[in-house]
Every structure is written in structure tokens, then in C-alpha cells.
Amino acid sequence: MRARISILGIIAILVSILIIISSFLSYYVISLSTRYNELRSSLNKEVSDIKSSISNALDDLSSLLTKLNTTLSSLAKNVTSLRTETLKIHDIYQEIQELKVKLKELNESLRERATLEDLRELMVKVDRLESMLSNAATISDIDKIRSAIDEIREDVSKLSSLMEFPAEVIDASGEVVVIPSKPHRIVSLLPSVTEILFAIGANEQVVGVDEYSNYPPEVVKAVEEGRIVNIGSGWYPNIEKILSLSPDLIIGVDSVVSHHTLKEIFSREGIPLILLPDKTLNDVITSIVIVGKATGHMDEAAKLAQELRSEISNLRSKVMEYVSTHGKPRVALIVWLNPVWVVGNNTWLNDLITLAGGINAFINVSGWVSINPEALIEASPDIIIVTHTGINSSNALKMLKEFVGDAYKQIPALRHGEVYCIGGHYLDALIRPGPRVVQALKILIAIINPEVLGLKPGEVPEDVNPDTFKMPP
Amino acid sequence: MNKKLFLALMITSLPLLILISLGVGTLTTVNINTLFKVLLGLSLTKSEKAVITRRLVRTLAAMIVGFGLSYSGLSLQYILRNPLAEPYIIGLASGAALGVLTTYLIGLAHPLYVFISAIIGALAVFLIVLSLTTILGFNPPSIIIAGIAVTYSISSVNIFLIIKLLSKVKGAFYWLFGSVAYVLDYQLIYSSIPVIACCLWLLLRSRELTTLVLGDEVARALGVNVSRIRAEVIVCSAISTAAVVALAGPVGFIGLAAPWIARLTIGTDFRKLLPISVLTGSIMCIAADVIIRVSSPIMEVPLTAITSFMGAPILIYLLMKRLGWSGA
Numbered sequence: 001m002r003a004r005i006s007i008l009g010i011i012a013i014l015v016s017i018l019i020i021i022s023s024f025l026s027y028y029v030i031s032l033s034t035r036y037n038e039l040r041s042s043l044n045k046e047v048s049d050i051k052s053s054i055s056n057a058l059d060d061l062s063s064l065l066t067k068l069n070t071t072l073s074s075l076a077k078n079v080t081s082l083r084t085e086t087l088k089i090h091d092i093y094q095e096i097q098e099l100k101v102k103l104k105e106l107n108e109s110l111r112e113r114a115t116l117e118d119l120r121e122l123m124v125k126v127d128r129l130e131s132m133l134s135n136a137a138t139i140s141d142i143d144k145i146r147s148a149i150d151e152i153r154e155d156v157s158k159l160s161s162l163m164e165f166p167a168e169v170i171d172a173s174g175e176v177v178v179i180p181s182k183p184h185r186i187v188s189l190l191p192s193v194t195e196i197l198f199a200i201g202a203n204e205q206v207v208g209v210d211e212y213s214n215y216p217p218e219v220v221k222a223v224e225e226g227r228i229v230n231i232g233s234g235w236y237p238n239i240e241k242i243l244s245l246s247p248d249l250i251i252g253v254d255s256v257v258s259h260h261t262l263k264e265i266f267s268r269e270g271i272p273l274i275l276l277p278d279k280t281l282n283d284v285i286t287s288i289v290i291v292g293k294a295t296g297h298m299d300e301a302a303k304l305a306q307e308l309r310s311e312i313s314n315l316r317s318k319v320m321e322y323v324s325t326h327g328k329p330r331v332a333l334i335v336w337l338n339p340v341w342v343v344g345n346n347t348w349l350n351d352l353i354t355l356a357g358g359i360n361a362f363i364n365v366s367g368w369v370s371i372n373p374e375a376l377i378e379a380s381p382d383i384i385i386v387t388h389t390g391i392n393s394s395n396a397l398k399m400l401k402e403f404v405g406d407a408y409k410q411i412p413a414l415r416h417g418e419v420y421c422i423g424g425h426y427l428d429a430l431i432r433p434g435p436r437v438v439q440a441l442k443i444l445i446a447i448i449n450p451e452v453l454g455l456k457p458g459e460v461p462e463d464v465n466p467d468t469f470k471m472p473p
Numbered sequence: 474m475n476k477k478l479f480l481a482l483m484i485t486s487l488p489l490l491i492l493i494s495l496g497v498g499t500l501t502t503v504n505i506n507t508l509f510k511v512l513l514g515l516s517l518t519k520s521e522k523a524v525i526t527r528r529l530v531r532t533l534a535a536m537i538v539g540f541g542l543s544y545s546g547l548s549l550q551y552i553l554r555n556p557l558a559e560p561y562i563i564g565l566a567s568g569a570a571l572g573v574l575t576t577y578l579i580g581l582a583h584p585l586y587v588f589i590s591a592i593i594g595a596l597a598v599f600l601i602v603l604s605l606t607t608i609l610g611f612n613p614p615s616i617i618i619a620g621i622a623v624t625y626s627i628s629s630v631n632i633f634l635i636i637k638l639l640s641k642v643k644g645a646f647y648w649l650f651g652s653v654a655y656v657l658d659y660q661l662i663y664s665s666i667p668v669i670a671c672c673l674w675l676l677l678r679s680r681e682l683t684t685l686v687l688g689d690e691v692a693r694a695l696g697v698n699v700s701r702i703r704a705e706v707i708v709c710s711a712i713s714t715a716a717v718v719a720l721a722g723p724v725g726f727i728g729l730a731a732p733w734i735a736r737l738t739i740g741t742d743f744r745k746l747l748p749i750s751v752l753t754g755s756i757m758c759i760a761a762d763v764i765i766r767v768s769s770p771i772m773e774v775p776l777t778a779i780t781s782f783m784g785a786p787i788l789i790y791l792l793m794k795r796l797g798w799s800g801a
Binding site: 011012014015018019021022023024025028029032033036173230231232233235236237238239240241244246254255256257258259261262264265268269347367368369370 | 498
């Protein structure tokens with residue numbers, strides 16, 4: 001009896017000791033976190049005060065710089081139109097040399113952020129140069145002028161890159177995201193984002209990517225060597241894993257719901273998260289510019305966006321010319337076979353089909369939808385493109401024939417065997433809203449209107465992947 | 474003796490579990506030692522602080538989820554006099570999901586809108602159930618039938634929406650299946666206030682609730698207003714469950730298992746059962762969250778997967794032990 005009481009007593013004492021210890025612990029944790037929060041908020045306030053005063057001073061500078069940039073671009077336009085004028089070339093050339101020296105000085109002094117006067121002077125000089133150029137140039141020296149102007153441009157862009165941070169970008173959530181300084185520890189939450197980062201030359205700044213990021217091949221190598229960390233699923237990322245990388249910029253997309261929650265969570269830690277727009281083809285190009293601004297690679301991003309735009313419009317005009325005489329086939333893009341999922345309206349893939357000179361057979365539905373056999377018969381596509389992973393075209397054709405039964409004879413694509421399977425990294429290029437959209441567009445054109453790319457109708461294989469099909473230049 | 478041991482075990486294991494939960498996670502460099510550093514007042518690095526804060530939010534969220542669901546389940550089992558009653562029987566989870574899906578449909582994904590729409594959806598569907606039961610007659614069978622009927626019809630709408638919206642609910646399954654991995658600090662505060670307030674209210678009514686076990690007639694004879702108590706309990710559990718569902722999504726099985734584990738060890742006195750089942754629920758949820766973090770260090774797994782997997786064997790063991798006793 002006594003023994004039992006003493007055991008009970010010991011248990012009671014142990015219990016109370018544990019409770020006391022745990023209450024102390026929780027008190028410590030709570031008081032520490034409140035102290036940390038107070039400190040952080042006061043620091044935040046100071047930092048934002050300093051930031052606003054700096055940004056006020058910088059506003060003047062940046063407006064001048066943008067003016068300079070616009071003047072310079074109008075200048076370049078003038079140069080090309082000035083092929084017959086022959087006067088005062090050497091004067092202008094000297095003027096430009098002077099300007100270059102001036103800009104070099106400016107470059108140095110801008111580091112001290114006391115350059116308003118210099119910039120005004122520069123503006124006056126450039127204005128004068130412009131007025132001189134408007135009535136002067138010889139054919140032989142124009143190239144010289146042009147290269148000199150290009151050098152000035154480079155200097156100006158270097159100057160403006162000094163002023164890029166703190167950068168402010170408006171992301172897909174409509175919020176202004178402030179990136180205080182050039183980020184060096186970027187985490188990408190999706191493969192398409194990783195591709196954008198690598199395409200604009202921000203690869204040295206990336207420290208974490210999601211598990212499906214596999215392009216360009218350097219990513220895979222960097223992950224294997226441990227220079228870049230795999231943060232797990234992109235839709236359900238592991239917060240602790242990301243925090244352990246102490247990132248200074250995280251990039252996700254608007255259409256993934258969890259990225260919106262992550263944005264809130266990481267804003268608590270003062271880590272900016274950008275949500276890129278990813279609905280349409282245009283959004284893809286906007287994303288590239290946003291990422292460029294946020295990572296300090298504005299020039300590369302603007303160049304890439306410009307290239308993509310011009311390539312797309314080139315291809316578009318070629319396709320338009322071709323389909324105006326040959327007509328547009330009806331195309332069904334099947335993203336998954338079991339069940340059958342197709343791509344409808346309001347997707348970048350729909351934009352790509354239209355640009356490639358096809359009519360999306362499922363234009364009347366919105367988003368990605370699963371369909372029944374009757375819908376496929378009703379849509380009656382001339383060409384079916386399958387992006388289901390790990391299947392070949394003969395199996396896909398067989399599965400689709402089984403799917404609709406005897407009625408397959410009513411569907412031109414199944415009757416003529418016009419079923420194409422896209423594989424390998426061509427597949428990734430097609431389904432990721434990233435910088436490989438032009439490649440994706442070319443693949444679709446090769447399948448839908450091969451003659452536009454100079455291919456013969458039989459030349460494109462049913463299984464389109466990097467091993468079976470080399471893209472024409 | 475057995476009961477006391479159980480009680481002692483429960484009370485000691487909660488703080489211990491909270492400590493374990495703060496010390497366990499993907500990032501193994503932040504562990505129990507880091508907690509000792511906090512205790513000794515040593516300074517932490519920025520990422521250590523951030524990780525500890527995240528784990529604290531997560532742990533407290535799991536605790537609130539277990540807390541709210543277990544007492545809602547318990548009190549609904551009492552007033553509906555149905556051992557299978559659980560908080561979602563009055564349509565709350567499907568209503569919250571409908572609210573959230575509607576926000577995604579509109580194209581809003583900001584966590585605050587999602588949180589608010591979950592509460593609005595849950596309470597709106599609850600009001601439908603409540604008005605149906607007032608038409609059918611305010612008694613346990615009609616409440617259960619109205620609840621189940623409305624739950625099924627709303628669920629069918631939800632399934633339709635999920636299929637239609639599949640490309641818009643990318644990354645949303647953590648909410649639709651229940652998880653505390655992405656809980657935000659303000660959501661935790663907004664949810665815990667109604668949960669704790671409703672629990673205190675039910676604690677005040679625990680004497681009347683205990684008499685309900687003896688049947689409506691006896692309770693009436695003892696001077697208890699049966700209908701009013703029933704309405705109060707339903708409203709309280711609806712509010713707290715709505716808050717919990719908005720916080721972490723529909724976490725399953727806790728609302729059924731925690732009260733039963735408590736009841737099988739403690740007995741049927743509501744005044745004792747309420748604190749014990751609340752403890753059991755909190756412990757189960759935190760333990761489930763710890764198990765998730767240990768078993769799946771990189772990929773986030775929904776909480777429901779573990780709570781059901783873990784809760785069912787405990788419940789079956791206790792029931793078998795109970796039946797063995799009465800059979801002997």
C-alpha cells in the first residue's frame with residue numbers, strides 16, 4: 001500500500017516537474033518570438049524610411065535616364081535614315097567621344113549618387129548631337145557612328161543597372177513586390193520558372209529548384225553536384241527546406257493556389273515571392289520581363305522577349321500566308337489519354353495551336369477538360385496531337401480507336417492515322433509556359449502545316465521526339 | 474488507477490509532444506538542441522528563428538484542430554445520442570469546401586479570401602441544415618438526416634466543381650484534404666478565438682449535457698430545457714468546426730476517434746469527458762503532424778492520411794478490450 005502511494009507520489013512529482021519545465025519553455029519561446037517581432041518591425045520601419053528617401057532621390061535620376069534612353073533610341077532611328085547626308089561627321093564623332101568620356105566619369109560618380117548635374121549636361125550634349133546628326137552623315141562613316149552610339153548605349157544601360165535596385169515589380173496578384181537588392185539566392189518553384197531564370201542568365205543566382213526542373217541540362221548537373229538544392233514538389237513545396245536555403249527571392253506562378261499562401265508565409269520572413277502570370281502566350285513573355293527586372297537581368301530579358309516576339313510574329317505571318325490558300329485543319333491536343341483530357345480555350349496551348357495555323361477542335365470549352373467519346377466524334381479533328389508521357393503513336397491510335405469504337409471512321413484523324421505523339425524534351429517545351437514557346441510553336445507547325453517550315457508532308461514522323469525528328473532551323 | 478494513469482499520461486505527453494514537434498522537421502539542424510539554445514537565451518540565426526516560428530504556428534494549428542474537432546464531435550454525439558456523430562455530420566466540411574472552390578472559380582487565391590469563404594460556406598450550409606431541421610422537427614434523427622442529405626448534395630456540387638476546375642485547383646489539395654503545413658499566423662489567431670470561446674460555453678453547460686444521457690424525459694424532469702441546450706450545442710460546434718475547417722481543411726476522424734478514446738477510458742460524465750477528449754484530440758493531431766514530418770521529410774502529406782491511419786487501430790483496440798471485459 002505504502003509502496004503504491006510512494007509510486008503515485010513520485011509520478012505526481014514527475015508530472016508537476018514536467019508541467020513546470022514545459023510552461024517555462026513555452027514562456028521562453030513566446031517571449032522570444034514577441035521580442036523578435038518587435039525588433040523586426042522597428043527595423044523594418046527604419047529600413048523603409050531610408051528606402052523611401054533613397055527612392056525619392058533616385059526617381060529624378062531614373063526619369064532622366066529613361067529620357068536619355070528614349071532620345072538615344074530615336075537617335076538610332078535617325079541614323080538609319082541618314083544615308084545621303086555628308087556633312088560634319090568628324091565633329092560629331094569627336095562629340096561622341098567626349099560624351100563617352102563624360103559617361104565614364106558619370107559611371108564613377110553615380111556610385112556616390114551625386115550625378116544630377118552631370119546627367120543634365122549629358123542630356124544637353126545628346127540633344128545637340130541629335131540636332132547635328134539630323135543634317136549630317138556619310139555612308140562610310142555611319143557604321144562608325146552607329147558603333148559609337150551602341151557603346152554609349154551600353155554605358156547608359158550599365159548606369160541604369162546601377163539604379164535597378166531596389167526593384168519594384170507588379171506580379172500577377174496585382175501587388176507591388178519590392179526586391180531591396182540584387183538577389184543572389186533565388187528559389188524557383190516550377191520548371192518553367194527555372195527555364196526562364198536560366199534563359200536570361202540568372203543561373204548563378206539560383207539556389208533551389210523544384211523536383212521536376214530538368215531543363216536546361218545544367219540544372220540537373222547542378223542539382224547532382226549539390227550547387228542547387230531540390231526543394232521537392234512545386235505544388236506543395238516544403239517550407240523548411242526553402243527557409244534552410246535562406247533565399248532572397250522566390251518565384252512561383254499565379255495559377256498554383258499554394259503559391260499564394262506561400263507568398264504570405266514568406267512575406268512574414270521578409271522574403272519577396274513573385275507570382276508570374278501564366279494564362280496566355282502573352283503572359284509567358286510578360287513573365288520573362290518580370291523575372292528579368294527582379295533578378296537584375298533586364299537587358300537579357302528584354303532581348304529575349306523581343307526575340308521571342310519577333311520570331312513568333314515571323315512564324316505567324318508565314319503561317320497566315322500559307323493557310324490563306326490551303327485552309328486550316330482542325331486540331332485536337334490531347335494532354336492525357338486515360339481518361340481523355342483535351343485543351344480548350346483560354347490556355348497558352350490554344351494560342352499556340354491557333355498561331356500554328358490550326359483550329360482547336362475544342363475551342364468551345366474552356367481550360368483543360370476531360371471528354372467522352374461522343375465529344376471527340378463531334379469535334380472530328382483532322383489531326384490529333386498527344387502529349388501523354390511514355391506512349392508511342394501506334395498505341396495512342398489504338399487506344400483512341402478503342403475509346404470511340406467503330407465510330408472512329410467518322411474522325412478524319414483516326415481514319416487517316418494522323419495521330420502524333422510528342423516526347424522527350426519536346427514534350428516539356430510544349431507543356432511548360434517558359435522561354436521554349438517558339439520551339440513549341442515550331443513543333444506544332446511541323447505537325448499541322450509542315451510546308452511552312454519547308455518540310456514535306458511525310459517527313460514529320462508520328463512520334464515527334466528529339467531522337468526521331470530534328471527541328472529545321 | 475487505470476483512469477488516473479491515463480490522465481497523467483495525457484497531461485504529461487501534451488507539453489512533451491509540443492517540444493518534440495518544435496524540434497522535429499525537414500531541417501535536422503534545427504532540433505532539440507536549438508530549443509535548449511532558446512531556453513538559455515542564446516541568439517539564433519535568421520533561418521533558425523524562421524523555422525522555429527513555422528513549427529510553432531504549425532504545432533499550435535494542429536492543436537487547435539484537434540481541440541475544436543474533438544469537443545465538437547463529443548458534444549454532437551451527446552445531443553444527437555448517436556455514437557457515430559462527428560462534426561462534419563451537419564454539412565460543415567462540404568460547405569467550407571464549396572466556399573473555397575467558389576473563390577477559386579472567381580479567380581481569387583489570396584489565403585485571407587480563402588479563409589473567409591470557407592467560414593462563410595460552412596456556416597451558410599449549416600444554416601440550410603438548421604432551417605431544414607426546424608421544418609422536419611428539431612430532434613436528433615431529423616438533424617442527422619438533414620445533415621447527411623445536405624452534405625451529400627453539396628459534396629456532389631464540389632466534385633463537379635473540382636472536375637470542371639482541375640486546372641484552377643493546382644496546388645489546392647493541401648486544403649481540400651486537410652493539412653496544417655501552410656497555415657498562416659493570423660488564420661491561427663482568428664480560428665482559435667471562436668474555438669476556445671465555444672469550448673468555454675460548452676463547459677458551462679456540461680451539467681445539463683450530462684443529464685441528456687439519461688434521456689429527454691429525465692432531463693426535462695431535472696429542469697433542463699432540452700431543445701435550447703441542443704440548439705446551443707449545435708451552434709457552438711458549428712462555429713468551432715467552421716473555424717477549424719477554414720484553418721486546415723477537413724481533417725478527418727479526429728472528431729469521431731478522440732471522444733471515443735476518451736469515453737472508453739474515462740466513462741460517460743461530460744464534465745470529465747470534455748477536457749480529456751480535448752486533450753486526446755490535440756495530442757492525436759500534433760502526433761499526426763510530427764509523424765508526417767518525420768515519415769515524409771520533403772513532400773507534404775495531408776493530415777487526414779495519418780489521423781485516420783493512426784486513430785482507427787487505437788479505437789479498435791480500446792473497443793475490443795471493452796468488449797472483452799463485458800463478455801467475461
